[in-house]
Amino acid sequence: MIIGVVIGESKPTEVTAQSSKPLSVGEYVIIDSQDGKILGLVERSAISSEALTDVRNFDEAIESKEVAEINSRDKNYKVKIGILGFLDKLQKGHVVIPAVPPLPGTSILEATSQDLGMIFGPTGTEWIRIGALLRNSSIEAKININKIVSRHLAILAMTGMGKSNLVSLIAKHVSALNGTLVIFDYHNDYESLDISKMNYMMAKINPRLLPSDKLAEVIELRENADKQQRVLRESLTESVRQSKEFWTSLEENVAAFGRTTKGYADSASRVLDKIDDAKHRFSDILDPDCGDPVDLIKEGRVNVLNIAELSERQANAGLAYYLQELLQQRKESVWERKGKSTKRTYKFLAPIFVIIEEAHVFIPKGEHTDTKYWASKVAREGRKFGIGLGVVSQRPRNIDPNVLSQMGSLAIMKIVQDDDQQQISSAAESLSKDLISQLSSLNIGDALFIGQWVNLPSIVHIDEVKGKRSGSDLDAVSEWSQTDKFKDIAKETTHGLVQKDLLLD
Template sequence: MSAGDVVGIVANGALPYEFDAITREAVPVGDYVVVRTADGSEVLGMVEGTTINSEIMEVARNFSDASEAGELALRNPRDKSYSSHVRVLGLLDGLRSGEVRMPSLPPVPGSTMRRATPEELSAAFGGPDRRWFPIGSLLRSPSVRVHVDVNRVASRHLAILASTGAGKSNMLALIAKAIAGLRGTMVIFDYHGEYAGLDLGGRGRPVMPVVNPRHLDPDELADLLEIREGAGKQRHVLEEALSGARDARDFWGSLREGVEGQEDDREYREPARRVADIIESALRRFGSVLDPDSPPPLRLLAEGYVNVVNLSELSPRQADVVISRYMEEVLADRKRSRSGEPGVLRKPVVLALEEAHVFIPGGREDRTKTRETAARIAREGRKFGVSLVIVSQRPQRLDQDVLSQMGSLAVGRLLNQRDRSFVQDSSEFLTEEMTGYLPDLNPGEAILVGQWVKLPAMVKVDRVEEKLVGMDVDAVGEWSSWGGPSEDTDEFIRR
């Protein structure tokens, strides 16, 4: 059945914002339909649920009955009944001009429901100016391109949530390319080293995660050196040594002397020796991260570029210190800029955090430095031109207060019921019907809701071809590239 054809009749109980329809056939979830309200206005709606019933199957109580009833039902086309639940998205005239206005009256029961045409959908999902960029195509109408608003990403925060392998990093790569094309400023905290090969048209900048230890508090330095959180005496030794080393010309030499000087105290002799060993080991393994002569993190970022901070060599605790430091300095600098004081970052900044559930956890016991900073950015970043993009495959582990302040969502396949419930409870944009469909999405498909889209959309997201890291490995293909004759697998196993 083509677009524009009548597919159903509005049932009783219609409301201005939702209605049920008895349909001619099963209408796929995610399809867009048009009906007229009681005052004659056309409204666009999205099918959120579809049901198929058989009257004959109602009487089946065991397998034999069901088998016989099933054969009868298949031979009798009038036995089947189809119905759909439709969410009203807005008046069609308003959507054509880019304005979302809800109707004041519901559709009249008995009125016809038709499929929306590609022209109507293109007008609703198109991008009228350069702040909109295409992110994919409608899942049920592939000819219709879906545009999202970069301004909303840069001001109202975004969460990208999906199971492993469902396309989260591909989505973030698309956003990064769009921001790079607009000469915007973005910082990606790349925990797995996935974005190094991204083609950003010369607007990408790799950033080593360098931190000046002089500017760290004792706990931050202890975390970077990987001193256990419960090692109180070792941390005390480091704190005492750090106080005398901050302004020393030879920072590490002074820190070592401060540690060794505490070996005279019997209580701290062994902890001091252990701290000395930890410092030497840390400098051998990741000394490049701790540079007492490095400039502040802001000086390592380039305005008008997508800055990719590669954290792949750091432990979660080390990465937490680095991320929180960068975030704190970006927010403080943007506050200065907005108040008229000299600042390094004069334009809005988008901060993107992979593995957000690790660094912004929701448990009371799992407090991280990044969590506190991210919560502050989620609350007040909009006023100062700092936005947050959080990416996670385990939404239920996220801080709910932070997630609830994300103005937009891109949600891919989520198989875990607790993850789905957590996302729905944390967001005003996802309906129960949309949430229920999340397990059925395929990799690369997502539901887009919130302020960055004009209307909720089920989308087949464009693929970033050059983004190879993070994709599943084709082990068989790579092994086969060695060349030479290959053997039949079944025959080889039977030997």
């Protein structure tokens, strides 16, 4: 069915068309060109009325409104359509842009499921369903999971727009495929994920395995306390690391260093305080007897590591350790397969995908963190060794641009801030300005998918993962209304207790 006609000046990459009805931005259409069918994406859509243009006052507006209503030629629906390539080539996974622009007068046709199905919902086990096209809702939208493991992924959106929902959906599919996923869960969003192959655990840090500057971070020595740093460095000897009683041996060494080194008594006593404090405050996290924390991660599972209880510096040291170890183990696995190494100290035989929530905290712009160092290394080397990185953030402007630009695929949900949008457009060159400007009008669960995990940029409504508690907003008003009831119950209980106490007396 003809829904429009190409008008004005055409280019090989875009055409303007006059349409018979308003078209939605993000809708796919067919340009029936002289050289074959071309797939187009509506990037801008405008409606104007001749009668209602240049209206100078209210009375004139009312009159013009009546004229506009009876004149069927009054409305003007104009669209800008980006050219995505020849349809038959796209259906085979190739992008071929026409050398000659479509002629003015070319018909614009509605895209059918036959046209789009093979492009957005290819068959093959690596293609997993994520939702449906937002504007052509009968078309399934799938993503290629192989591409995110080999070329990484960024999920970016304002808070509450559905990032964790997408992560959960990916987790469900990875689990069904027996894949290995590691999620660093900073807000305890995934504990109740309803997946059979889930391995949920509290992240731990084994202080024996840390270099002294990292141990200094996790026990929260001040960064510029050079003398205290030295005390710790000198005291954390190999025999302390091997000792059965790690903390006691460390404390003995620190105390001895303070006694025997001139001018270090105060610093040593401060380090002792810090160790004592850390031992008590972080007893669940800092565990010298937990073995290698990486051993807790299981192959073929969705591993959710709860890092909610860790301070930012601890989480940073912990994440860096996990990334470093996972990369190393994958390297050894690949080397052995290539016959370059025979020792078998690794346990991950197949690729791993690692997801970091709140990536702007751990991979920040303009500041060094260990996690950033290892995340960049994974981003650069992961492809060769089968370790993929997924970064999730509500503040793209604060993520390190180098790491972001290495993410081969992106899911971008609603984003209104200009500087966030700019950061995204510089990370994703293929993104047109018009599409970027659409980001502010997306609703919860809608996302723009670009990069290697899709055949074409697409705007998708993501399926909602049911049966999990997620980061939904608290309903303060209804909780407040409950408080009175709780108070009454509390009063009754207290009253009862008082009565009972009196009786006991």
